[in-house]
Amino acid sequence: MQRAHKIRLDPNNKQATYFAKACGIRRFAYNWGLAEWKRQYESGLKPCAYGVKKQFNSIKHQEFPWVSEVTKCAPEQAFLDLDRAFRNFFRNKKFRYPRFKKKGVRDSFLISNQHFSLAEGKVRIPKLGWVRMRESLRFQGKVLSATVSKQTGRWFIAITVEIPDAPECSDSQVYSAVGVDLGLNKLAVLSTGEAFENPRTTQRFERRLRRLNKSLARKKKGGENWKKAKQRLSLLHFRIRNIRQDSLHKLTSYLANCYSDVCIEDLNASGMVRNKRLAKSVSDAAFREFRRQLEYKAIQVHVVDRFFPSSKLCMECGQVHEMPLSKRVFQCSCNGLAIDRDLHAARNILRQGLPNVKPVERGALASA
Numbered sequence: 191m192q193r194a195h196k197i198r199l200d201p202n203n204k205q206a207t208y209f210a211k212a213c214g215i216r217r218f219a220y221n222w223g224l225a226e227w228k229r230q231y232e233s234g235l236k237p238c239a240y241g242v243k244k245q246f247n248s249i250k251h252q253e254f255p256w257v258s259e260v261t262k263c264a265p266e267q268a269f270l271d272l273d274r275a276f277r278n279f280f281r282n283k284k285f286r287y288p289r290f291k292k293k294g295v296r297d298s299f300l301i302s303n304q305h306f307s308l309a310e311g312k313v314r315i316p317k318l319g320w321v322r323m324r325e326s327l328r329f330q331g332k333v334l335s336a337t338v339s340k341q342t343g344r345w346f347i348a349i350t351v352e353i354p355d356a357p358e359c360s361d362s363q364v365y366s367a368v369g370v371d372l373g374l375n376k377l378a379v380l381s382t383g384e385a386f387e388n389p390r391t392t393q394r395f396e397r398r399l400r401r402l403n404k405s406l407a408r409k410k411k412g413g414e415n416w417k418k419a420k421q422r423l424s425l426l427h428f429r430i431r432n433i434r435q436d437s438l439h440k441l442t443s444y445l446a447n448c449y450s451d452v453c454i455e456d457l458n459a460s461g462m463v464r465n466k467r468l469a470k471s472v473s474d475a476a477f478r479e480f481r482r483q484l485e486y487k488a489i490q491v492h493v494v495d496r497f498f499p500s501s502k503l504c505m506e507c508g509q510v511h512e513m514p515l516s517k518r519v520f521q522c523s524c525n526g527l528a529i530d531r532d533l534h535a536a537r538n539i540l541r542q543g544l545p546n547v548k549p550v551e552r553g554a555l556a557s558a
Contacts (some may be wrong), residue, residue, distance in 0.1 A: 191355050193329050199313075199338070199345040200322040208318050209338055212260040219257075219265035221290045222246065223272045239273030261373040269399040282362055298339035306336055312349060329353055332546035342424040348494035367451035369540025371500065371532050372480065374471045375518075378441060379532035382542040386441055391433045392474040395426060402426060438480055453543025454481060456496040492543035500535040500542070 192217040201209060223242045230237040241449075246265070250257045257265055284441040292330035307314045308327060313336070314320050331353035338347050359377075402423040409416035445452050449515045459477045463469045483492050494500070504522040513520065513531065520534040521527065 192334065192350055193331075194348045194350045195327055195329055196346055196348040197327070198324040199347055200243045200324065200346055205318060205321050206345065208260065208315070209340070210297070211300075212264045212299045212338070213340065214293070215257055215260055216264040216268045216299040217293065217297070218254075219268035220272055221473060223269050223440075224288055224290060227272065227276070239269050239276075241270040242272070243503050259317070260354045261299075261301055261305060263301045263305055263316075267300040288302065296339070301336045301338070303333050303335055308333065308349070313349075323347065327351070342428040343421055366449050367540060367544055368445065368449045369536040369538070369543060370445065370452045370500075371536040371539060372455065372457060372475070372477050374468070374475060374534055376532055377437070377475060378480075379494045379530075379531070379536050382537040388475060389433060390471075391430050391437075392470060392476060395430055398426060399423075434474070434476055435479075438476060438483055442480065444484040444485050445484060446489070447507055449488070451486060451492060451544065452488045453492045453494060453539050454484065455498070455500060455539055456493045457481075458496055491544065494539050494543045498538075498542055500538040501531055503538055505534060505538050505541065540557065 199205075223239075223246065226242050226245065227237045230242075243266070246269070250265075271286065273416075279287055280479050282315075301315070305316045309320070311326050312320045312322050315338075325347055329349075329351040331351045334350040334352055338345065338350045340346075371377065371379045374388060376385045378386045394465050402419065403544040406416065406419040406423055457477050459472065462472045465472075481491075482491075499510055502510045503521070504511065504520075504524070504527060506527055507522060507524045509522060509524055511520070511522065518531050520529050520531050
């Protein structure tokens, strides 16, 4: 399997200038290749990434000599990205036609594994030298590549490492399963009874966000004070994102380390954010990001159909009850069951998601 460790860099002024120049050269090569691709296509030719790259390499020393001031991986990767963008566009309708890149938007460049080396707390960049890192690489294995990127005025390097696959589960080992119900009141409630609080990160920093947004709106766009205000706002958004990611990583790592089978619901997050009363809270909870992290960390993830009434279906008699959001306790008149709404939903998700248990059919639920 492949894992990436993203580490913050501590470059000096000269090194930061090199990084900005490398990002600019990658952006220039991508935009040049896109313009040439469009020109050849409109002329009736059949362009390809290899041909456009070969044409660029034949003229770069005469027309663009400044390209050689940084690592050659920066422009080379641009043509691979362009080829991938066109392949995605022609194969999948959800991808748009490739567009020209803008300065300051997702600035980054890639370095292949044979062009850089690592030491304790530093990385050697070609044509630059050693750059300090905030921490050392935590993965042991074959280093594949490194991507240097800029976020909120700070430089980061994401190092991709190939590590051995996780060991297979043997029949002699005993593993447990758990159902997880995600929500806004509690971020996650497990079928075992454990509950994890929702950090509500955006709500905690809402007043500061409002103040910085107002400060940015008062500044003249493009001025020095506008840039400073924008930087302060970006840093706050970056801090909010880090706090949210930290809580999600801790939760998903706990589930992956303690349980072999994790059952979750296929939540319609894009539909939930259309509710103007819940949109901000749903976006802050990041349900889709929780599922993404869990799917690459856990051994087995079982996804329950989104139309399964986990909160309405009695787990003892199978009767479906009306459960508005204001009702926090599930009560069944048939058997006198009274249980917390989220805990009841988590146990239903566990029963429905396990592969060795026969799922409840939708037709049977409708007739219940």
